[in-house]
Amino acid sequence: MDGAAANAHTMLSETFGFDRFRPMQEDIVTSVTDGEDTLAILPTGGGKSLCYQLPALLRPGLTVVISPLIALMRDQVRALREAGVAAGALTSGNTEDETNAVFEALHAGTLKLLYMAPERLASGGTDRLLSQAGVTLLAVDEAHCVSQWGHDFRPDYLRIGALRRMLDVPLAAFTATADSETQAEIITRLFGDTNPRTFLGGFDRPNIHLAFAAKNKPREQILGFAAARKGQSGIVYCGTRAKTETLAKALNDAGHSALAYHGGMDPDTRREVERRFQTDDGLIVVATVAFGMGIDKPDIRWVAHADMPKSIEAYYQEIGRSGRDGDPAETLTLYGADDIRFRRMQIDESLAPPERRMADHGRLNALLGLAEALGCRRKQLLGYFDEAHDACGNCDLCTTPPETFEGTEAVMKALSAILRTGESFGAGHLIDILVGATTEKVRTRGHDKLPTFGVGQDIDRRHWTAIFRQMMGHDLVRPDPERHGALRMTAIARPILKGEQAITLRKDALTALPRRPQAKAMVSEEDAPLLSALKAKRRALAEARRAPAYVIFPDRTLIEMAEKRPQTLDDMAGISGIGEKKLERYGAAFLEIITGEAAAPNHPARRKLSGRAAATIYDRLLAAQADLSRGPDGTGKPMSCSAALLAKIAALGPNAGDRLNQLLGDRLADRFGPAFAEVLAEN
Ligand code: ADP
Numbered sequence: 001m002d003g004a005a006a007n008a009h010t011m012l013s014e015t016f017g018f019d020r021f022r023p024m025q026e027d028i029v030t031s032v033t034d035g036e037d038t039l040a041i042l043p044t045g046g047g048k049s050l051c052y053q054l055p056a057l058l059r060p061g062l063t064v065v066i067s068p069l070i071a072l073m074r075d076q077v078r079a080l081r082e083a084g085v086a087a088g089a090l091t092s093g094n095t096e097d098e099t100n101a102v103f104e105a106l107h108a109g110t111l112k113l114l115y116m117a118p119e120r121l122a123s124g125g126t127d128r129l130l131s132q133a134g135v136t137l138l139a140v141d142e143a144h145c146v147s148q149w150g151h152d153f154r155p156d157y158l159r160i161g162a163l164r165r166m167l168d169v170p171l172a173a174f175t176a177t178a179d180s181e182t183q184a185e186i187i188t189r190l191f192g193d194t195n196p197r198t199f200l201g202g203f204d205r206p207n208i209h210l211a212f213a214a215k216n217k218p219r220e221q222i223l224g225f226a227a228a229r230k231g232q233s234g235i236v237y238c239g240t241r242a243k244t245e246t247l248a249k250a251l252n253d254a255g256h257s258a259l260a261y262h263g264g265m266d267p268d269t270r271r272e273v274e275r276r277f278q279t280d281d282g283l284i285v286v287a288t289v290a291f292g293m294g295i296d297k298p299d300i301r302w303v304a305h306a307d308m309p310k311s312i313e314a315y316y317q318e319i320g321r322s323g324r325d326g327d328p329a330e331t332l333t334l335y336g337a338d339d340i341r342f343r344r345m346q347i348d349e350s351l352a353p354p355e356r357r358m359a360d361h362g363r364l365n366a367l368l369g370l371a372e373a374l375g376c377r378r379k380q381l382l383g384y385f386d387e388a389h390d391a392c393g394n395c396d397l398c399t400t401p402p403e404t405f406e407g408t409e410a411v412m413k414a415l416s417a418i419l420r421t422g423e424s425f426g427a428g429h430l431i432d433i434l435v436g437a438t439t440e441k442v443r444t445r446g447h448d449k450l451p452t453f454g455v456g457q458d459i460d461r462r463h464w465t466a467i468f469r470q471m472m473g474h475d476l477v478r479p480d481p482e483r484h485g486a487l488r489m490t491a492i493a494r495p496i497l498k499g500e501q502a503i504t505l506r507k508d509a510l511t512a513l514p515r516r517p518q519a520k521a522m523v524s525e526e527d528a529p530l531l532s533a534l535k536a537k538r539r540a541l542a543e544a545r546r547a548p549a550y551v552i553f554p555d556r557t558l559i560e561m562a563e564k565r566p567q568t569l570d571d572m573a574g575i576s577g578i579g580e581k582k583l584e585r586y587g588a589a590f591l592e593i594i595t596g597e598a599a600a601p602n603h604p605a606r607r608k609l610s611g612r613a614a615a616t617i618y619d620r621l622l623a624a625q626a627d628l629s630r631g632p633d634g635t636g637k638p639m640s641c642s643a644a645l646l647a648k649i650a651a652l653g654p655n656a657g658d659r660l661n662q663l664l665g666d667r668l669a670d671r672f673g674p675a676f677a678e679v680l681a682e683n
């Protein structure tokens, strides 16, 4: 290892607390540190920030980072400062004091990283400011925002090219959007004539578990999925605004803390939901797709679709919001015949030109193919993005391969029913004909006289419903946009109807309610109470600093602490994610939780606490108790309260008075009384 590489490794572990680089990071860091123009395309969560933060520290002078996500910038600056790095941001979210502090540091020449919102580039003073600030590197995050054809276009990104020419410094651009047109546009607009060194990191997000389920009492399916992940941050995407509100309510009634979010809410309320989601631990947001753009929370543990997304790209982007920290994340996408009809209709009724609508149907088909897949979902998903992959072992179909059956005959019968009724009816009526049900409608139309009447009696109604859904999923039939709900046969179905081609269908999608999905626990049962105590401590510290929890430590660091149980600060330094500065700042506080007598915070008593307020108070009490478990000077005899007692205290409210000490009894009141009274008074 040469000197520069050795420095990078030292800094990786000392400042950032990581033992090793993620795939591609090291090469990118080397390229950027060497001052080469660099374009890096890494999937979300691949660790792009490190690829400019580390070079910024290894290079002399100042690195300017352009990023469109203000919340993200602020968090990163906070996290960098926690790690002892001189970083600042100039954004519209700054207070005057913050801005002044940044200017002072710039003048003093002490700043290493300056984050800037692109809007800043439009203001006259910025060029002057930067030309005198000793900038040696320009880093551009979310570089696809320069693409005029993309969804995230930011006109101010077009100014970056000129800024680079003026400063005459190397530029490093980062994005997760990999299609070749966007890439080409980034290169022309940001790099001009020079060709950057390009690193392409691939689409796979191996830590995200993929699963689909056909809708069957969808509300129960979502509640079941959430119940298995109680206390973890998650997003539920819904197709309509109204549904976000009813589902959020259902989740709250089931004891979760959930908030609704949609485009019809006023901007202040929306911002407040975004803020709470970003900072709180374990909140569920039930949202329309309006939610997500500004969200950059690394520890979202799950994403569920209560309704099917509109395309395979949308699906990839939405599930991709989970697990950015690289830790396991889980997803569940529900879909049904109604979704398929709704999405088809949406495309047909859009004002887009015909070629565009064709392409949109294609993207929807790709998603439906994924929903009805017979083998590994990841393989199929990545295949869509032209990436080859073996069976992944981390999707529902790898774990439980679907039962299939030879579906050709059933499909031929269904198609015949459709054609003999003039392609004018929806699945419900067609199934009546197939199973031979003499309904009013069947009789009045004379459909009981058709040769197809009753030919499908060997299959029950529920199974037929699933067959029709799969026929729509394979695009053999489409709802007719002119005639509400009526199914038309497509050209793809012709060879099957003629007996030239066979089709295999899934059987498992036909069974009743899927078994309740079980979440993988983050740690073993034995370590779970300690992990909860560590999280409570983290929450208390984060609240005191008014920062998101993960800025203190990411989940992964706490999990490793819970598993390895370091006994000294030296041991603590060996935990991933703990650099020198963080060790100094927080090491002792967390060590005390590990070595002191930690109570079992995930005790049923804690879970039973209804309403968020009491639960938060409970956690604060727990943190206060942990602080004092060996007395104020840390040398006393370990003491703690039972979980049931803490729950009772949490319920006391601010004017607990004597009741608190009565509950505690003399011995415990001596140690914890004043601290607990303070916690209660604050709430
Ligand atoms: P991206 O911007 O590519 O979506 P981030 O830069 O936000 O991803 O990084 C995602 C997460 O991975 C962060 O929590 C970060 O601290 C963590 N991370 C980055 N590099 C490493 C590494 N080498 N080892 C462990 N964790 C890392």
Ligand code: ZN
Residues within 6 Å of the ligand: 375, 376, 377, 378, 379, 391, 392, 393, 394, 395, 396, 397, 398
């Ligand atoms: Zn798989």
